[in-house]
Amino acid sequence: MEKWYLMTIVVLIGLTVRWTVSLNSYSGAGKPPMFGDYEAQRHWQEITFNLPVKQWYFNSSDNNLQYWGLDYPPLTAYHSLLCAYVAKFINPDWIALHTSRGFESQAHKLFMRTTVLIADLLIYIPAVVLYCCCLKDISTKKKIANALCILLYPGLILIDYGHFQNIYNSVSLGFALWGVLGVSCDWDLLGSLAFCLAINYKQMELYHSLPFFCFLLGKCFKKGLKGKGFVLLVKLACTVVASFVLCWLPFFTEREQTLQVLRRLFPVDRGLFEDKVANIWCSFNVFLKIRDILPRHIQLIMSFCFTFLSLLPACIKLILQPSSKGFKFTLVIEIIFCNIIFFLYHFRPVCLVLSEIPFMSTWFLLVSTFSLLPLLLKDELLMPSVVTTMAFFIACVTSFSIFEKTSEEELQLKSFSISVRKYLPCFTFLSRMIQYLFLISVITMVLLTLTTVTLDPPQKLPDLFSVLVCFVSCLNFLFFLVYFNIIIMWDSKSGRNQKKIT
Amino acid sequence: MAALTIAAGTGNWFSALALGVTLLKCLLIPTYHSTDFEVHRNWLAITHSLPISQWYYEATSEWTLDYPPFFAWFEYILSHVAKYFDQEMLNVRNLNYSSSRTLLFQRFSVIFMDVLFVYAVHECCKCIDGKKVGKELTEKPKFILSVLLLWNFGLLIVDHIHFQYNGFLFGLMLLSIARLFQKRHMEGAFLFAVLLHFKHIYLYVAPAYGVYLLRSYCFTANKPDGSIRWNSFSFVRVISLGLVVFLVSALSLGPFLALNQLPQVFSRLFPFKRGLCHAYWAPNFWALYNGLDKVLSVIGLKLKFLDPNNIPKASMTSGLVQQFQHTVLPSVTPLATLICTLIAILPSIFCLWFKPQGPRGFLRCLTLCALSSFMFGWHVHEKAILLAILPMSLLSVQKAGDASIFLILTTTGHYSLFPLLFTAPELPIKILLMLLFTIYSISSLKTLFRQSFTVATQAGVQWH
Numbered sequence A: 001m002e003k004w005y006l007m008t009i010v011v012l013i014g015l016t017v018r019w020t021v022s023l024n025s026y027s028g029a030g031k032p033p034m035f036g037d038y039e040a041q042r043h044w045q046e047i048t049f050n051l052p053v054k055q056w057y058f059n060s061s062d063n064n065l066q067y068w069g070l071d072y073p074p075l076t077a078y079h080s081l082l083c084a085y086v087a088k089f090i091n092p093d094w095i096a097l098h099t100s101r102g103f104e105s106q107a108h109k110l111f112m113r114t115t116v117l118i119a120d121l122l123i124y125i126p127a128v129v130l131y132c133c134c135l136k137d138i139s140t141k142k143k144i145a146n147a148l149c150i151l152l153y154p155g156l157i158l159i160d161y162g163h164f165q166n167i168y169n170s171v172s173l174g175f176a177l178w179g180v181l182g183v184s185c186d187w188d189l190l191g192s193l194a195f196c197l198a199i200n201y202k203q204m205e206l207y208h209s210l211p212f213f214c215f216l217l218g219k220c221f222k223k224g225l226k227g228k229g230f231v232l233l234v235k236l237a238c239t240v241v242a243s244f245v246l247c248w249l250p251f252f253t254e255r256e257q258t259l260q261v262l263r264r265l266f267p268v269d270r271g272l273f274e275d276k277v278a279n280i281w282c283s284f285n286v287f288l289k290i291r292d293i294l295p296r297h298i299q300l301i302m303s304f305c306f307t308f309l310s311l312l313p314a315c316i317k318l319i320l321q322p323s324s325k326g327f328k329f330t331l332v333i334e335i336i337f338c339n340i341i342f343f344l345y346h347f348r349p350v351c352l353v354l355s356e357i358p359f360m361s362t363w364f365l366l367v368s369t370f371s372l373l374p375l376l377l378k379d380e381l382l383m384p385s386v387v388t389t390m391a392f393f394i395a396c397v398t399s400f401s402i403f404e405k406t407s408e409e410e411l412q413l414k415s416f417s418i419s420v421r422k423y424l425p426c427f428t429f430l431s432r433m434i435q436y437l438f439l440i441s442v443i444t445m446v447l448l449t450l451t452t453v454t455l456d457p458p459q460k461l462p463d464l465f466s467v468l469v470c471f472v473s474c475l476n477f478l479f480f481l482v483y484f485n486i487i488i489m490w491d492s493k494s495g496r497n498q499k500k501i502t
Numbered sequence B: 001m002a003a004l005t006i007a008a009g010t011g012n013w014f015s016a017l018a019l020g021v022t023l024l025k026c027l028l029i030p031t032y033h034s035t036d037f038e039v040h041r042n043w044l045a046i047t048h049s050l051p052i053s054q055w056y057y058e059a060t061s062e063w064t065l066d067y068p069p070f071f072a073w074f075e076y077i078l079s080h081v082a083k084y085f086d087q088e089m090l091n092v093r094n095l096n097y098s099s100s101r102t103l104l105f106q107r108f109s110v111i112f113m114d115v116l117f118v119y120a121v122h123e124c125c126k127c128i129d130g131k132k133v134g135k136e137l138t139e140k141p142k143f144i145l146s147v148l149l150l151w152n153f154g155l156l157i158v159d160h161i162h163f164q165y166n167g168f169l170f171g172l173m174l175l176s177i178a179r180l181f182q183k184r185h186m187e188g189a190f191l192f193a194v195l196l197h198f199k200h201i202y203l204y205v206a207p208a209y210g211v212y213l214l215r216s217y218c219f220t221a222n223k224p225d226g227s228i229r230w231n232s233f234s235f236v237r238v239i240s241l242g243l244v245v246f247l248v249s250a251l252s253l254g255p256f257l258a259l260n261q262l263p264q265v266f267s268r269l270f271p272f273k274r275g276l277c278h279a280y281w282a283p284n285f286w287a288l289y290n291g292l293d294k295v296l297s298v299i300g301l302k303l304k305f306l307d308p309n310n311i312p313k314a315s316m317t318s319g320l321v322q323q324f325q326h327t328v329l330p331s332v333t334p335l336a337t338l339i340c341t342l343i344a345i346l347p348s349i350f351c352l353w354f355k356p357q358g359p360r361g362f363l364r365c366l367t368l369c370a371l372s373s374f375m376f377g378w379h380v381h382e383k384a385i386l387l388a389i390l391p392m393s394l395l396s397v398q399k400a401g402d403a404s405i406f407l408i409l410t411t412t413g414h415y416s417l418f419p420l421l422f423t424a425p426e427l428p429i430k431i432l433l434m435l436l437f438t439i440y441s442i443s444s445l446k447t448l449f450r451q452s453f454t455v456a457t458q459a460g461v462q463w464h
Helices: A003-022 A037-050 A074-090 A106-133 A140-151 A154-163 A169-184 A188-201 A203-222 A228-251 A255-265 A280-287 A296-320 A324-341 A348-352 A358-371 A373-378 A382-400 A414-423 A430-454 A464-501 B002-008 B013-027 B035-049 B069-082 B100-126 B141-150 B153-163 B166-181 B185-196 B200-218 B235-258 B262-269 B285-302 B334-354 B358-376 B382-396 B400-416 B426-455
Strands: none
Touching: A003 A106, A003 A140, A003 A154, A003 A382, A003 B013, A003 B426, A037 A074, A037 A106, A074 A106, A074 A188, A074 A228, A106 A140, A106 A154, A106 A169, A140 A382, A154 A169, A154 A358, A154 A373, A154 A382, A169 A188, A169 A203, A169 A324, A188 A203, A188 A228, A203 A228, A203 A296, A203 A324, A228 A255, A296 A324, A296 A464, A324 A464, A358 A382, A358 A430, A358 A464, A373 A382, A373 A430, A373 A464, A382 B013, A414 A464, A430 A464, B013 B100, B013 B141, B013 B153, B035 B069, B035 B100, B035 B153, B069 B100, B069 B235, B100 B141, B100 B153, B100 B166, B141 B382, B141 B426, B153 B166, B153 B382, B153 B400, B153 B426, B166 B185, B166 B200, B166 B358, B166 B382, B185 B200, B185 B235, B200 B235, B200 B334, B200 B358, B200 B382, B235 B262, B285 B358, B334 B358, B358 B382, B382 B400, B400 B426
16 A cells, blocks of 8 residues: 555544544643643733733733743743634634633633644644654554554643643654654754754753754764864754744843743742652652652752763763664653653653564553553543553554564663673573563553552542552653663673674 | 463454454544434333333333334343443433433443444455455455444444444344355344344345345256246245244234234334435435425526415425425325335346346345435435445455445545534544545555456456
8 A cells, every 4th residue: 555545544543533532621621710731721822912022921910920820931932822813813702811711611622622733733743754754674564553653652642632731742742853853864953953942842852952962962973073073063053052042032132031931941949749740759758758858959959960870871872872773762761761750741752762672662651651640530531541542552562563572682682681691691581571571560550540440549548549650650660761771781782892893 | 471462462453453443432432422312311211111012102202212122122121231320311201311421331332232243344354255466464355344344434423423323233234244145044134134123224225135035045046047947946945034034023023013002113113204304414316306496496486486475384404304395396205205216226126136146246236225215215314325335345345346436435425424413523523534434445445456457357356
């Protein structure tokens, strides 16, 4: 069959699933006075439309920052403005200053969902399609299957279309994906431009910046710092600076503006325990009340240090030996680690390696969806989450036959196990072990889901289930962290060994 | 790990397709549902709370029981499961009751009953021989047929959004067709008889069954030139067929015969007072007829040929279900529609009798009967187009000519179902699903027949 027919069908399936999930309720529906993130997005449209640019990030009588103040970079604000113009065209009541607070109606819900779908369609989905088409060394059928699995990833669908928290994730992630695509295919300027746009849309993308930086730096070094490499470096620097200036132009006029925006973007006094989510501090907290021992800014500094240190080996390797594959894996590690330390919904980079290690990627993505469970249950999204997870799982299983790909070589652990066998000759059971771990993990997740849904937590420990989910997810993530680090490290070793031989 | 592989259905594309569409159906649960939802809730209530003697007399709700007794028994069995979900839905007085549990139960019951449809599709796929065509899985006729049937757009939106129980009924029909292909005629006849007593709309295709069974089953052999050999008539077969039909009917209508309620049952089953066209016009011949009548009446009024006082007040386009007269063209009676339908199916019936071509010929005749009845029938619902589309799918993966006709039929047929979903949130769904199905059917059939032209001199593959 022609490739584009199949790809169209895959995209249509992705869109259908997204829209049907969006028919469900959203966060904060019918819950005054603060409602939820849906109201936040509506409020931002109201603010950006009615107030001049200078007042967007400032507290004023018209703009109460306590009530969902704007805390994303300027590109989000521009996007909200665009949506507000459309809203004004359809029904001005939706964005009337002050009076539209807590506005909820069927038509408005339709409008908001449509904006998400359109943003997805324009930015994220083309990135996915192009990314899958540019994958090397795999058949057309596998490329299309890859696209299907990525588009069916439940985490993004449920957050953007169901829960409606931090929506338009697809926009920032789409830009980031364009960035990855550009950089992997040697369109460096385009890639870095796209990535800057991503950062300017949601500051969370800064987490991805380290691998990007190291990879591009590595490329420059490879080209030779005295010649082409230096030129490339300068071009990249200009692109980055230019894109930032363009986005922040209205806010560069005064120093106070810039500072205020930065203060809104990085509220260092908010702490790390917002919502019990899959991060290591929550898990530690079970055993050791860290929250009470360490003051907040120390926690923050420690987190940053941990992140930086853990990424150091992978990043150094990336600088010395820039490769597309290494870049992808570093991104993955980075994201897993950041998710453990901080709180993120960004598991998308793992989709990037879906085609190379289908088994582990599928497992990881399942765990990542599972870790969102407490949040989804709060919004009555049990049915869509179960259905989309199963759909994703079936798609991965049939597309990649993942259960047949659990041998050592397939898991890219061959060099690792060879090294270990030098010390422990009986270490032949690695793939078996991993299969069993997978089984245990899945069974635990299913059981925990069932218990959370059917039983009530005991009175003394009302958050028991959330914390358990948190804990289990964290364990899984640590395992993946170790695994992906092993891949990178041993890949480099075998690479170096081969170079020595030849 | 091997057990998990089997359990996960790795490599078993049919299970993946069936599971995939089931998951999609689950996602469609919160969508808009039509009054048919209340219809079925009412029937659950009637069959659960009232004795049999009351079933066809009960009229508290406007949605009275108008399906044959087997369907009533089916609702009765369902109601015993329903009481664990929400007891309140089984109260006849609870009109328009639709709690979230009721919704969940009804939707799940449709999804669950589709198991029969999945099984029937599986059996139909067995009847196709696709060895001559390419090795790629997605280009095999079996795969294409499975997708065309399991993911059929019309069935999805009628059953899982609009809300009806067509899935398992079409499953019964496809299963009986498959049995006829597998030369298990008695089973096929039995299944069709049962189907008739579930939903009598399948009477549209009964002539095809009757003629085929008589000609190709009761006459056990043909003369060398294919014409009928009268002395090969088998009384045993005729009698056994008759017995099967009689027994099924007795089981279905027997209790009502004993209660002397047959006339009432028939008046419910065949409500001729409902008018020539359904509230939403089925795109059949009478729609054109009505349209022409309207145009002529407008012209007539403008040119003063007609007296405004003579124009009847009831309007065809008012969306109501009622009887009325035409203004310019002669009015149409149920008998007239019957005659038109019979004339339309006569050519195919003749072919089936005089030049039988085995099961494939039967299938063609069946599709033509369904289409003719759709075009000329009395009070046809637009959903009835599915009766022609689904059997045609079986023909479409066999011959290129059939495939092109199928594409025209299915695209227009599905498009004609659009008015069923008129709410804004469902608009993207129906467009996306329609695009999905149309693009898939066109591209897959095109690829299938492009391949077979290069492989065999004569296009198409043989049935068993």
